[in-house]
Amino acid sequence: MPRLVFGLRRLRRRTLFRPARPVPLFPISVALGITLFMAAAAAAGLIALALSWLGWPRLPQGKLDMTSLLEIIKISLAVVAGIGGVVALVVAYRKQRITEAGEAREHARLYAERFDKATDKLGSESPAVRLAGVHALASLADDWPGGRQMCIDVLCAYLRMPPEPEPDADQDPANHVTWRAMREVRATILRLIGTHLRYNDSISWAGAHLDFNGVVFDHGADFMGAQFSGVVSFDGAVFSGGTVSFSHTGFFGEPVSFAGAEFAGATVSFDEAMFSGVVSFDGAEFSSGTVSFSNASFFRDTVSFHEAVFSGGTVSFSNAEFWKGLVSFDGAEFSGLVSFDGAEFSSGTVSFARVKFSSGAVSFGRAEFSGGAIWFNDAEFSGGTVDLTEVADWSHPPAGLPEAAVGLQLPQSVPAETSEPRGHDVRRPETGDVGEETEVGPD
Secondary structure (H helix, E strand, C coil): CHHHHHHHHHHHHHCCCCCCCCCCCCCHHHHHHHHHHHHHHHHHHHHHHHHHHHCCCCCCCCCCCHHHHHHHHHHHHHHHHHHHHHHHHHHHHHHHHHHHHHHHHHHHHHHHHHHHHHHHHHCCCCHHHHHHHHHHHHHHHHHCHHHHHHHHHHHHHHHHCCCCCCCCCCCCHHHHHHHHHHHHHHHHHHHHHHHHCECCCCCCCCCCCEECCCCEECCCEECCCEEECCCEECCCCEECCCEEECCCCEECCCCEECCCCEEEEEEEECCCCEECCCEECCCCEEEEEEEECCCCEECCCEEECCCCEECCCEEECCCCEECCCEEECCCCEECCEEECCCCEECCCEEECCCCEECCCEEECCCCEECCCEEECCCCEECCCEEECCCCCECCCCCECCCCCCCCEECCCCCCHHHHCCCCCCECCCCCCCCCCCCECCCC
């Protein structure tokens, strides 16, 4: 508990409110002087323009008669009244600006008080008080667009703090009850963030930056239907238990990273997700549990599994669509169960360059290789099974497949030497590079 309180206090010191800047206004004497000068200059200019257009009148010789004098007085009074009106407008404008600035400062002060009270509650020893603090911060983020990111940062920082280990329920039942209540605080934060990321939420946080670096997801989370359009990081996160759902989620806009994440025991679903931005699973480890990308769409930009390790559990790309983008598995290691059954490779580029197939089973049953560029350059087949015998469409076979390799099973209807696409020559990129396919035409 003291570690959590210390962490929250340190975060608050980094997010102190800056005092509201004063309204940039001239001193009243200078403002009025400039106003009078400009008004007089404008009046003189308009009179001169009118006289030059209508012609300059001849002044009567001798004394002015009463009628002419009265006309001159009327014109003078009208000019003075116009200048006075301009001065009144300037003064009213200054009052309005000062009033608005005062209201802004008052709102900022009220928001600051709400923020302080909410963060204080997050450091409480009572789980119920912490829950109140979580809801207070979420409510403040909804009400305060200017401070929304700061409130979200605090909620994410709470998640990043290491959870207390679970005490033994038999030996220490009281602490176990408290631990379960504290776990509910973390679950509530995840639920509130997931709800606010959905496209149909009344106040969306979709464009916010989310920092889940190193967060432990040991009891599930629901991001179903979320829209990630800000910078989002799950780097080093651990998915160790429960069900974490990214089903029907959209990844677009700013980069989203799962680099170095560990999928070790949880059931993680990316079913029917849309990957249209830059998404990284570089160095991620899929060691146990189930991770599913079934019916996901990979299009535009880049989705990278560079040097990811598929060492255990089950990873499924069943019925996924790969088109109009780059999906890279370069340098990845496959030693577990990975399925591309029913996947459609119709356009874009999918690279398995330098991939190591050492054990386990990789299946492409009913997969369709109908277009695009699929590369297996310098892939190593040292064990396990890579099964391509039951593909549904082999009209654009992958490039770079060896004629024979340990565990590699090619379709019986297609000779091994035709592992290059027929009808045109696909020039292979240099080792480690992923290039666009260049059609040279048949010889």
